Amino acid sequence: MNQSKNDLPPFVKSWKQFYYLLLLWLVLLIVLFYAFTNYFK
Amino acid sequence: MSNIDWAVLLLTLLGIVGYGVYKSRGTKSMDAYLLGGQSMPWYTVCLSVMATQASAITFLSAPGLAYSSGMSFVQFYFGLPLAMIVLCITFVPIFHRLKVYTAYEYLEQRFDFKTRALTAFLFLIQRGLSTGITIYAPAIILSTILNINTTYTTLFMGGLVIFYTVFGGTKAVSYTQLLQMTIIFSGLFAAGVVVVHLLPASVGLGKAISIAGKMGRTNAIDFDFSWTNPYNVWSGIIGGFFLQLSYFGTDQSQVGRYLTGASVGQSRLGLLMNGLVKIPMQFLILLIGVLVFTFYQYNKAPLFFNSYELNKLKSSEHKEELAQLQLQYDQHFEQKKVEVQKLDEALSHNDQIAIDQQRIAVKKADEEAKEIKESVKALMLKNDEKASTNDNNYIFLSFVTEYLPKGLIGLLIAIIFLASMGSTASALNSLASTTVVDIYKRLINTTGNDGQYVSASRWATILWGLACIIMALYTSKIGNLIEAVNILGSFIYGTILGVFLVAFYVKQVKGKAVFYAAILAELMVCILGFNEVVAYLWLNVVGCLAVVIIACILQRLIKEKTVEASPTV
Numbered sequence: 001m002n003q004s005k006n007d008l009p010p011f012v013k014s015w016k017q018f019y020y021l022l023l024l025w026l027v028l029l030i031v032l033f034y035a036f037t038n039y040f041k
Numbered sequence: 042m043s044n045i046d047w048a049v050l051l052l053t054l055l056g057i058v059g060y061g062v063y064k065s066r067g068t069k070s071m072d073a074y075l076l077g078g079q080s081m082p083w084y085t086v087c088l089s090v091m092a093t094q095a096s097a098i099t100f101l102s103a104p105g106l107a108y109s110s111g112m113s114f115v116q117f118y119f120g121l122p123l124a125m126i127v128l129c130i131t132f133v134p135i136f137h138r139l140k141v142y143t144a145y146e147y148l149e150q151r152f153d154f155k156t157r158a159l160t161a162f163l164f165l166i167q168r169g170l171s172t173g174i175t176i177y178a179p180a181i182i183l184s185t186i187l188n189i190n191t192t193y194t195t196l197f198m199g200g201l202v203i204f205y206t207v208f209g210g211t212k213a214v215s216y217t218q219l220l221q222m223t224i225i226f227s228g229l230f231a232a233g234v235v236v237v238h239l240l241p242a243s244v245g246l247g248k249a250i251s252i253a254g255k256m257g258r259t260n261a262i263d264f265d266f267s268w269t270n271p272y273n274v275w276s277g278i279i280g281g282f283f284l285q286l287s288y289f290g291t292d293q294s295q296v297g298r299y300l301t302g303a304s305v306g307q308s309r310l311g312l313l314m315n316g317l318v319k320i321p322m323q324f325l326i327l328l329i330g331v332l333v334f335t336f337y338q339y340n341k342a343p344l345f346f347n348s349y350e351l352n353k354l355k356s357s358e359h360k361e362e363l364a365q366l367q368l369q370y371d372q373h374f375e376q377k378k379v380e381v382q383k384l385d386e387a388l389s390h391n392d393q394i395a396i397d398q399q400r401i402a403v404k405k406a407d408e409e410a411k412e413i414k415e416s417v418k419a420l421m422l423k424n425d426e427k428a429s430t431n432d433n434n435y436i437f438l439s440f441v442t443e444y445l446p447k448g449l450i451g452l453l454i455a456i457i458f459l460a461s462m463g464s465t466a467s468a469l470n471s472l473a474s475t476t477v478v479d480i481y482k483r484l485i486n487t488t489g490n491d492g493q494y495v496s497a498s499r500w501a502t503i504l505w506g507l508a509c510i511i512m513a514l515y516t517s518k519i520g521n522l523i524e525a526v527n528i529l530g531s532f533i534y535g536t537i538l539g540v541f542l543v544a545f546y547v548k549q550v551k552g553k554a555v556f557y558a559a560i561l562a563e564l565m566v567c568i569l570g571f572n573e574v575v576a577y578l579w580l581n582v583v584g585c586l587a588v589v590i591i592a593c594i595l596q597r598l599i600k601e602k603t604v605e606a607s608p609t610v
Contacts, residue, residue: 007306015309019126022316026122029320030274033115033261040254 046451053455061217071494075474077212077301086302086311092218096175096464105433107330111260113272118320120281125316129309132290137305142478144296151544152552160537161479167533172468173512179461195513203506206466207499214466221459228456236332249335255400258331271576280578287534293471333440338381341374346435357424370413377406473501531577535584536563543592554595562587
């Protein structure tokens, strides 16, 4: 499959950076949900 | 339902189905029918993947689950972003490069035909059974609206989906799902706004969540590790990762979606965006269930949400006992309402001592209400031992039809229909493609032309659709539908994932070893699962690791035996 410039992800320079972004997003969500659980319990 | 709701429902359904069929006109080749000509942009891939996973069950069961036991179910999706990353690194480029129609084709290239056939067979069993459940879920909507037995509504819903899927093909499924998800997001947002609006003037969004929180419904995170609790952070990340990786990497209903991507990059981006959006989306759906729970602290909820079962009891010889329980329930609700209002005031004044006192009082009242409900269920079983006593799937539906404004009811019911049609269509399409590509084309008609294979795919769709309807008719005894689908998947996905991981990462293992390892691992999973030794999410981990470890050991033994048998030179 042709890995042209069009196959690069938006906003970041490589797929690796996009993967890190997704991992950070997961950590952020867990922290936010933890705060949500504690705040409202 | 009012005339406006019926009009909205019919226009939405016909409009979207018509759009999908129009966009897929002229689909005659196998490539176009099964892979949509590999022409889809990333946003279509993303929404199609989401629509396939988010069936009607998501919109019926998840709010009901939050209503009854809180938001802990959101943790189930924590493994999904990790699974998306592994998929993008390994599965997507390999499947694209080999230009396969089904994931199992790859296994014959890597191992042998028997391994391909075994995994395809396991997939067909699992997907066939769970599609039965996804057909049943929207059928209960019609059952509630028309107040008739779910058997008739299951037959009607199943028939409608088969008709649409046979004529649609993969391209129509993708285009239809694009519009479906847009309407679904808008409709759910509107439903959330309306629920908050229906609460008493003194109760805003924050206080509504606080009240539900004091009654144990905002438990989104649980860091305590447990082998038997299915919803905590660890089972979500580890077990959920294996389940989602198996589902997206080896289940043809999902592989078929992202293989429609125009390139590796478009497929990757579609999957990664799914990883970004899925958890917040599921959180918001559960939050709607929590808000509905708070709403019913101020407005009396039905004694039992499944009106069909309740009406059956009302007209039975046990109607007097039911009337007694109803009276008890009504009185209890008035007492509980007073306690909730006291909690409401305490929250307004931020009086921590009063809040703590009321938290205990409302929790106790909630437990007492549950006890009355248990008595009703016992009575239902006394009246009819086949009665369906789990009403979780009816909670959100009952709220929608009872309290939402005209027009929005029709739209929300259309959403549930569309979601079901989307995921069922994907499932039937994948069952047909696996049957035709991995069995019919490989064993029965190896030299056919495109037209014959497309025709065979259409017939396979019809036959699988009929089989799924029959299975759906036996689904009513299963409790919460969303859990049932996931439990079923967990029995099989781990083993299939193990086979694929060995294929990708353990190059020295050959077909014979992985085939027997898969059979042994599946037996192990069944023993652990049926005896409930561990929570179902862990079955994915056990199945997968068992295949990898046993395959490595068997390969070593086979190698030693071959060396012993070979004459030394």
